[in-house]
Amino acid sequence: GLLISVIGCGGGQNNNTTVQSGTSENKGISERKFKLSVGLTEDHPEGVGGKKFKEIVEKNSGGKFQVNVYFNNQLGDDKKVSDSLQSGTVELGIISTSPLTASVKEFGIFDLPFIFNNEKEADAVLDGTVGKTLLDKLPAHNLIGLGYWENGFRNLTNSKKPVATLEDFKGLKIRTIPNQVHLDVFKALGANPTPMPFSELFTAMESKTIDGQENPLTAIQSSKFYEVQSHLSLSKHLYTPFIFMASKKFWDKLNDQEKKILQDAVIEAGKFQRELNREETKKSLEYLKNKGMQVSEFSNEETKKIQEAVKPVIDKYSKELGEELVKKMFDEIQKVRGE
Ligand code: TK8
Incomplete structure (x- = not known):
């Protein structure tokens, strides 16, 4: 069964005893135990950021809160975790924003x-009004958005051939995140996209059911995709944020002091996580080369061709997702570029 997530929340005997024994700073904090789902290893x-979060929360709650971190999609893939947060069987989870489009x-x-x-441009948008506007849409779906962490710029890998031109995408069977924009992007590039949860990806590549996938370098390293993928193309075709969410059912049981401990920890651990991801990304390329991956880059000319090919997808979804919101995003990016 799914664990007892909130201990003594209704003011049970245990809980009362513990609360009374608390120091003056943590008097309003109840003893609670909760699960945090992390998708990657x-x-x-x-x-590492998830563990940092645990450390901060347990310290700032004076040991009242206990965070149990589950790694590597142990509590399910991103979609499943988002469903579990909605129903309240998991309290906290970090997922990529892309599968969330099913709800928002x-x-x-x-x-x-x-x-x-x-x-830097991603930070400005995520931490600015656009990022906030999106977080505000979550409570209507029984989710609380506590902040953005970083998955990162995605790069293509495959087991067949070097991919360095637009032409090279033709016919490649690429796993995508279950997300309509991703699907359309890879169709526009001439590939053969197959949506699939991340948790099934390694096996699908190992058995050659699919030829390739795309993810940030740090994930390609930690999930050992180099064992089943020989070619890496530094496409940096899109940036995926992680979103740190709480179940609204769980969140609504907390008092303001308790909420603040969690909210602050998401931000503090998030700063650390973004920095760490950026440091690790720099080292990952060398690591993957040492593991034998053949690295390709796109010339400026090919990059232009690729950007031309996906432009209709951008136009289509800018309309569908809200032209005003997309314009605000571009304005915020322009501001950073002008600095
Ligand atoms: C892990 C996922 C992963 C994402 C994907 O849970 O599905 O490719 O990039 O990092 O969130």
Whole structure:
């Protein structure tokens, strides 16, 4: 069965005893135990960040809160975790924003290809009004958005051949995140996209059911995709944020002091996680080369061709997802570029 998530929340005997024995600073904090789902491995920056979050929360709650971190999709893939947060069987979870479009389609603006040139631009949008507007749409879906962490810029891998031109995408069977924008992007590039949960990906590549996939370098490293993929193309075709969410059912049981401990910890551990991911990304390329991956880059000319090919997808979804919101995103990016 799914664990007893909130201990003594209704003011049971245990709980009362513990509360009374608390120090003056943590008097309003109840003893609680909850699960945090992390999609990637324990040594990936998402996992390390999850452990940092646990450490901060347990310290700032004076040991009243106990966070049990589950790594590597142990509690299910992103979609499953999002469902479990909605129903309240999991309290906290970090997932990519892309599968969330099933609930809030506007998160799809981050799936538009070649929007961000660098992490600084992504930070500005995520931590600015656009990011906030999207978080505000979550409570209607029984979710609370506590902040954005970083998955990162995605790069293509495959087991067949070097991919360095638009032409090279033709016919490649590529796993995509279950997300309409991703699907359309890879169709526009001439590939043969197959949506699939991340948790099934390694096996699908190992058995050659699919030829390739795309993910940030740190994930390609930590999930050991180099064992089943020989070619890496530095496409940086889109940036995926992680979103740190709480189950609304769980959240609504907390008092303000308790909420603040969790909210602050998401931000503090998130700063650490973004920095770490950026550091690790720099090291990942060398690591993957040492593991034998053949690395390709796109010339400026090919990059232009690729951007031309996906432009209709950007136009289509800018309309569908809300032109005003997309415009606001571009305005915020422009502001950073002008600095
Ligand atoms: C892990 C996923 C993963 C994502 C994907 O749970 O599905 O490819 O990039 O990192 O969130």
